[in-house]
Amino acid sequence: MQRDEQLRVIDALMKHLDAGTNVDAGCQVRNPSSSYTCPDIAKSEWQRFFQDYPQVVGLSADLPNPRSFFTSSDLGKPVLCTRDDDGQFHAFLNVCRHRGTIVESEARGEKRQFNCPFHAWGYNHKGELIAVPKESHFGPVDRSCHGLVELPAVERYGLLWVHPNPEGELQVDALLGELAPELESWQLDRFVRHGDASYPTAMNWKLAIDTFGETYHFNTLHRDSLAETFYGNVQLYDTYLRNHRMMLCMKNIEVLRDEPREQWDVRRAALPVYYLFPNVQLIIGMGGPTLVRVYPEGENPNQSLSQISFYIDPRIIEAAKDPEFAERYRQITDRMEGFASVIRDEDYVAAALSHLGALSGAQEYVTYGRNEPALHHYHNTYREVLGMAPLEVISN
Ligand code: FES
Numbered sequence: 001m002q003r004d005e006q007l008r009v010i011d012a013l014m015k016h017l018d019a020g021t022n023v024d025a026g027c028q029v030r031n032p033s034s035s036y037t038c039p040d041i042a043k044s045e046w047q048r049f050f051q052d053y054p055q056v057v058g059l060s061a062d063l064p065n066p067r068s069f070f071t072s073s074d075l076g077k078p079v080l081c082t083r084d085d086d087g088q089f090h091a092f093l094n095v096c097r098h099r100g101t102i103v104e105s106e107a108r109g110e111k112r113q114f115n116c117p118f119h120a121w122g123y124n125h126k127g128e129l130i131a132v133p134k135e136s137h138f139g140p141v142d143r144s145c146h147g148l149v150e151l152p153a154v155e156r157y158g159l160l161w162v163h164p165n166p167e168g169e170l171q172v173d174a175l176l177g178e179l180a181p182e183l184e185s186w187q188l189d190r191f192v193r194h195g196d197a198s199y200p201t202a203m204n205w206k207l208a209i210d211t212f213g214e215t216y217h218f219n220t221l222h223r224d225s226l227a228e229t230f231y232g233n234v235q236l237y238d239t240y241l242r243n244h245r246m247m248l249c250m251k252n253i254e255v256l257r258d259e260p261r262e263q264w265d266v267r268r269a270a271l272p273v274y275y276l277f278p279n280v281q282l283i284i285g286m287g288g289p290t291l292v293r294v295y296p297e298g299e300n301p302n303q304s305l306s307q308i309s310f311y312i313d314p315r316i317i318e319a320a321k322d323p324e325f326a327e328r329y330r331q332i333t334d335r336m337e338g339f340a341s342v343i344r345d346e347d348y349v350a351a352a353l354s355h356l357g358a359l360s361g362a363q364e365y366v367t368y369g370r371n372e373p374a375l376h377h378y379h380n381t382y383r384e385v386l387g388m389a390p391l392e393v394i395s396n
């Protein structure tokens, strides 16, 4: 984040604290509860946002070396992501061109080539068909048109982007707008993988996204966890096309008040939480970023899966070899794991209960307050993409 922007954020958060104010969307809006439960909306979302829209599938660290790979089925189809011998990132449909079985079934690792388990056709990291056993018996196979089906894939700003439609367009800068240089400034390509968590939850995928969209709930839902580190109900909020950034206010901001401005580092005062449309939260922690990807279970409005990945600064791992810093390393990794358990045991428990509430028919609408601008923007954004009317503004 640019130096001027860091200072602007810290100043603005201090101003909110001093005045007892928070970011203000200027109005309340309300969203039909059916937006979380309607099968027709869920079907449109799955088709538009998860079958035909660019996806962030990981960070550069998920493919640490030439010949690294990982597989996924989060998008309802088997996908194989690779880094080839030249370091280039690729994504393919993980489907053998012989009789169509899944080629690679391991979750991640490094391999010389990918051999189909059925008849051992082999593919390299560029997706090229390089081996057809017993071809003299099978008959000739034109290798030039039997490589794995490639998906558009780009590695940009330390993020791995894939378009799930082989014919899709992947213009990352057009998606990010002015957010691009800020993402670049975090040098996301320098981190290493630390671990993962998967949370399948009986709730609509948008309820998972909503939990990241305000800090109004910190002093209640997180009173014994995050509220020890963060001021609830104080944040900054900015939008970048369909994406947004929230800056959560850390209690440690008070320490900066006694320091010269030249020493201010925004990450000691605030936690940047980026939302990348349609389903990604990217949290820039002091020790490294956390990536949260939320998926519906296909067209089912009532079930979602959150894939959470933790990354760590390699300099911290290096420093931890010195016993003097080992404790600090433990604190950082404990904080990452603690954060994941807060999502699972607090946010997603509350959100799953909201889903039950939506299914109950108890109320026609849910309300997003003036202090929840991320929810205004996020819900209006996907509604616009789906051709739905904007959220109804409540005049009061
Ligand atoms: S299905 Fe893959 S080699 Fe036959």
Ligand SMILES: [Fe+2]
Pocket (backbone or CB within 6 Å): 211, 212, 217, 221, 222, 347
């Ligand atoms: Fe929360």
